[in-house]
Amino acid sequence: MLPYLRENFGNPSSRTHDFGLNAAAAVETARSHVAALVGATPREIIFTSGATEANNLAIKGLCAGWQGQAAHIITCATEHPAVLDVLDSVGGTHKDLRVTRVKVDGQGIIDLDALEKALAQGARLLSIMAANNETGVLQPLDEITQRLQGRDVIWHCDAAQAVGKIPVNLRQTRIDLLSISAHKIHGPKGQGALFIRRRRPPLRLQAQIDGGGQERGLRSGTLNVAGIVGFGEACRLCQIEGAADALRLGILRDQLQARLQEALGDRILINGHPQCRLPNALNVSFRGVHGPELLVALRDVALSSGAACSSGSDTPSHVLAAMGRDVTLAAASLRFGLGRSTTVADVEWAATRVIDEVRSCGK
Ligand SMILES: Cc1ncc(COP(=O)(O)O)c(C=O)c1O
Numbered sequence: 001m002l003p004y005l006r007e008n009f010g011n012p013s014s015r016t017h018d019f020g021l022n023a024a025a026a027v028e029t030a031r032s033h034v035a036a037l038v039g040a041t042p043r044e045i046i047f048t049s050g051a052t053e054a055n056n057l058a059i060k061g062l063c064a065g066w067q068g069q070a071a072h073i074i075t076c077a078t079e080h081p082a083v084l085d086v087l088d089s090v091g092g093t094h095k096d097l098r099v100t101r102v103k104v105d106g107q108g109i110i111d112l113d114a115l116e117k118a119l120a121q122g123a124r125l126l127s128i129m130a131a132n133n134e135t136g137v138l139q140p141l142d143e144i145t146q147r148l149q150g151r152d153v154i155w156h157c158d159a160a161q162a163v164g165k166i167p168v169n170l171r172q173t174r175i176d177l178l179s180i181s182a183h184k185i186h187g188p189k190g191q192g193a194l195f196i197r198r199r200r201p202p203l204r205l206q207a208q209i210d211g212g213g214q215e216r217g218l219r220s221g222t223l224n225v226a227g228i229v230g231f232g233e234a235c236r237l238c239q240i241e242g243a244a245d246a247l248r249l250g251i252l253r254d255q256l257q258a259r260l261q262e263a264l265g266d267r268i269l270i271n272g273h274p275q276c277r278l279p280n281a282l283n284v285s286f287r288g289v290h291g292p293e294l295l296v297a298l299r300d301v302a303l304s305s306g307a308a309c310s311s312g313s314d315t316p317s318h319v320l321a322a323m324g325r326d327v328t329l330a331a332a333s334l335r336f337g338l339g340r341s342t343t344v345a346d347v348e349w350a351a352t353r354v355i356d357e358v359r360s361c362g363k
Helices: 018-038 051-066 081-093 112-120 141-147 225-267 291-297 318-322 327-331 344-361
Strands: 045-048 071-076 097-102 125-127 154-158 177-181 192-196 268-270 281-286 333-337
Touching (some): 018 045, 018 177, 018 192, 018 225, 045 051, 051 071, 051 125, 051 177, 051 192, 071 081, 112 141, 225 344, 291 333, 291 344, 318 327, 327 333
Parallel strands (some): 125 154
16 A cells, blocks of 8 residues: 555546556556455446445445335345445435334344345335444355345445455345445455346436546545555455454364353353354354453453444444343443464463453453
């Protein structure tokens, strides 16, 4: 990224000199790395400031074209606020919009029968994520693809947590719009992309940011070249190292879980499906512990409770509530996220810290 903040500081929209053309070439190389990671073509990738903006562009961009028309949108109760709140906001301005939030089971997996029933009522848009940000639970994308067969519904998928951690191949799914975030794969914060499938008839999205017409008019504003280059490189590295990382992190995550279970027994409860989970994610509730107190006591460990963006708020997790966890257990939950730099020693240290604090908080 550094050369694009220093000597190669050109603006990729300035096509009349070498500085601009070099920056534009770097952006296109990055676009091809992002596309390759998810099985898309570079033309299908629009750079955004992250998955939040990608979700907004996908949902608001589509709904803008449906003003005055009735529309039924299906989503899931455990989606990220960057989907649920966007739908609430669109519903506020689009009076003929009806949103169905499909429930999940106790392990966080979408209820496919309830989805089928919602689809049977006719729907224009489905917004179902690939992997949950709080529990790591993976939604059954193949089964959803099957249920969509023969139905004219657009599928948006928030894949901020999944891309780079599990294989996502857009050539093998029905997904039309896919949101990606760079900082979930060790890229820079404030960078992401929206995949827009090229199809006939083309998907019509209205830009949510107007101006200079960058990104084929869908997202105006001078491109963050260094951020995009970093995002592209993160995607390239994921393609090379992602599978090995996932294997290693899965083993470490299982060790962490086993260590907590061994030490704390039935005082802990694992949240989320034990198998259909991201390899780097672990969400645990602690019985008999005051959640916020535990988090404060563990300030030296980078943990969160609920969504990282809202952790610190007192509202219990809507994800755990949808999975049927009672308020106390939902509030006494911790999210562990393992990454490329996490070592066996880190896991051992974190487990010891958590076990000690749970024992003393619970006294
Ligand atoms: C599932 C999911 N969607 C959306 C977002 C928002 O992504 P960004 O921070 O890139 O806007 C996140 C990040 O926490 C996420 O986990």
